[in-house]
Amino acid sequence: MRRTPPPPPSPSPNLPSPPPTQRTKRHCPSNSPSTSHADSKLDEEMSTQIPNKQEEILTLLTKVLSEITEIRKSHSDMQKTLEFYTKTCEEMQERLVALEDEKVMRETYIRNLENRFEEVDRHARSTCLEIRGVPSKPTETKQDLCGLVGKLQDKLKVNGQLNTIKDIYRIKGKPNGDRPIVVDFTTTIMKTSILQAVKKHNAANTTDRLNTSNLGMECTKSPVYVSEFLTPKARRLYFLARDIAKICRYDFCWSASGRIFLRKAVGSAPIIITSEQQLEDLKQKNG
Template sequence: MMRCEACNTDIMNNNCIKCTRCNKQYHTLCINLSDEDLQNEKTSNKWLCPHCRSKQPKGDNSNTPVRPSTPTSMADITFNVTRRKVNQARTEPQQIASLSTESWRQEIRDIIREEIRDALQETVGALTSTLTANLREINEEMKEFKVSMNFLNSEFEKLKDDNTLYRKEINQMRKENEMLRFELTDTKRKYDQIDQSLRANNVEIQCVPENKTEKLLNIIKQLGRAVNVSINENDIQYCSRIAKMKPDSIRPRSILIKFNTSRLRDNLLAAVGAYNRTHVQYKLNTHDLGFTSNEKSPVFVVENLSPENKNLHAAARIRAKELKYKFIWVRGGRIYMRKNETADKIFIRNLDMLNKLT
């Protein structure tokens, strides 16, 4: 890249001219050339820079008279003397000296003005060239900044649109989630109802001691005889010990009985309840079932609840102790509570309802 010999800065555009003798380049502003002068100089192809122009002769001296080689006294010289009129006023020496001093001063003033003008032109040219280069750089940087801002603005608009879309999708997913949660709760409730209805013929005998040689049918028949209910083998569809809900519990496994009809199940539960009411001091216990070798320990005959209802029943018993509710019972797979003899019964549907009790 070429540099201007006047301002010593890089030449960035075509507004420059090259010296035809030294091949040095100059800004047009630095040498004070107009566009018209620039076109004329480039067309003539004879432009010289100020440095080369200063080395040229001031004019053609080929016609300058040469002093003759012969002595002046011997040369044939013709003098052209103009005689002034006698009556023309002669210039006084002081006036001549005054005129010479004034012209000298005027000449110095002109020289100073010219030097100042040249210096100002050179300074202004250098400043103009520097400012032009700086402005060009600033313009380039502004263009790049504008491009960057346009890119960032477009990306921000995309993010804004995506954010709006994602918000709509999230709201839609929330609605769908609430709907699915409601459907899941409803499905779970229906499943629990179906599960409990399938246990309508079942009954559990709890706290009966276990024995490897035990015969569960004999225990069940003895239970029927104790509470005055006739139970035959043909009335029983299935009977077995069931696994504990809490493996670390010391209580023996419960006996599950599945009757052929729910009526027989209800009769057995009603008879056990009547037996316990008539034998308040000695409610149904292991001796009633033929276990004479052990101490009298209570035996409970209850409905076979689903796992969900068993957990709810256990929570209801704990809550009843906290609130000092006097009665809690199960009827038809449903859990009821009553605070005292005069209070209304409360059907416990779920844990939320249980926690709202006061």
């Protein structure tokens, strides 16, 4: 008779339970068929892709090198162009400096010529008087003008003869105005004598200055002015100098021997005016 084995003892409630059994995964050996197949496939793919990648890299490098060569060539061309323009600019700068120097020389030369011409013209006018304010006649002759000068000398009590007049004529004047008379004497002595006599007469007769009635002319009474026959440059300087004299309070402004003078006050040194720039400087200084 078989005996029934006793039942396993029941665990004690106070004893801990045994830990669960952990199953270990079996690793597939490296020389398994699946691994060999994957490796061979990877080798095949890499052997195919690497040459392609190499060709792409070589193509890209060739393209980059070609672009670098083009850039170097372009840079070389730009450098040559820059050097050309730099050289051209330097040459132009040198030419500009030379032209500036030539301009200064020419301006100096022209200024010297103008001054020499002014001296010659002033010397040619040194014996001339200008008479303004005398109406002209329709059939006026040089003899009529000489007779007018004789009456002027008589009025001013200046001794003179017709042979002291070298030439006499009218010049162009203002529009719708009487043309001035120019009297060219043989000497500056006669010219100076008449100018001094006119100044003396006008100072002594402030209410009856020299006029057409004094000269026995049958016309409306009007002032007659006698002055030096100035050059165009001196005439303009005289016009501007009188304005400066008013603005800057110069007491005296006059012409003598064809030159223009300014004087601040009695006793001060006279200033010879030679250019418009000098007048502008005086205006800035005394403005």
